[in-house]
Amino acid sequence: MNTKLIEERLADPRAKLVAVTKKHTREEVDELYRLGVRTFGENRVQEFLEKYNPNYDWHLIGHLQTNKVKYVVGKVSLIESVDSLKLAKEIEKQAAKLGIVQDILVEVRISRQDENKTGLDPDQLDALLEEISKMPHLRLCGLMTIASNTNNQALIAHEFDTMKEMFDKEKAKYPTMTILSMGMSHDYQLAIEHGSSQVRIGTALFA
Numbered sequence: 001m002n003t004k005l006i007e008e009r010l011a012d013p014r015a016k017l018v019a020v021t022k023k024h025t026r027e028e029v030d031e032l033y034r035l036g037v038r039t040f041g042e043n044r045v046q047e048f049l050e051k052y053n054p055n056y057d058w059h060l061i062g063h064l065q066t067n068k069v070k071y072v073v074g075k076v077s078l079i080e081s082v083d084s085l086k087l088a089k090e091i092e093k094q095a096a097k098l099g100i101v102q103d104i105l106v107e108v109r110i111s112r113q114d115e116n117k118t119g120l121d122p123d124q125l126d127a128l129l130e131e132i133s134k135m136p137h138l139r140l141c142g143l144m145t146i147a148s149n150t151n152n153q154a155l156i157a158h159e160f161d162t163m164k165e166m167f168d169k170e171k172a173k174y175p176t177m178t179i180l181s182m183g184m185s186h187d188y189q190l191a192i193e194h195g196s197s198q199v200r201i202g203t204a205l206f207a
Contacts, residue, residue: 020202095137105144113148142179160194
């Protein structure tokens with residue numbers, strides 16, 4: 001475990017740490033918790049269910065299929081990867097069944113380098129947020145993105161700045177939006193400098 005990085009991230013008030021535990025064991029999750037980490041992110045539903053501990057705070061950060069929604073609603077505190085109206089409607093349906101309000105982020109595809117990346121096209125954001133705002137069992141908490149996988153720091157910084165501008169614009173309309181989740185192991189420092197309030201770090205924590 002990279003204890004120095006964990007201590008650094010936990011002490012920084014600018015951005016909350018979400019420890020990405022993909023491909024790591026329950027024992028490693030427990031060790032992170034012992035070191036002070038309180039929020040964990042999983043990409044895949046099956047892997048999340050295998051590690052799920054109700055005493056920990058969990059985020060679903062990977063692409064979520066509609067047929068898997070029922071397995072995570074009510075168990076994760078935040079679904080970070082809502083990228084379609086179809087998915088939002090299914091989360092609303094499952095949350096209504098449980099009589100709860102599920103916190104979500106809308107994932108925006110800011111990168112133009114890889115069209116295969118998941119996330120909503122920025123041009124469709126306004127329409128989706130308007131529909132989500134009508135759903136009583138969803139709480140829109142903010143936006144999430146994954147920057148381009150490149151060594152071009154200027155490009156990454158530009159993408160983060162674009163997301164921050166988008167976030168600020170939408171937050172003016174939807175005051176429940178408080179989270180801008182951007183930045184991973186290779187670019188989290190740049191993300192924080194450009195306005196991220198939540199970083200998703202995995203590889204670097206286990207280095």
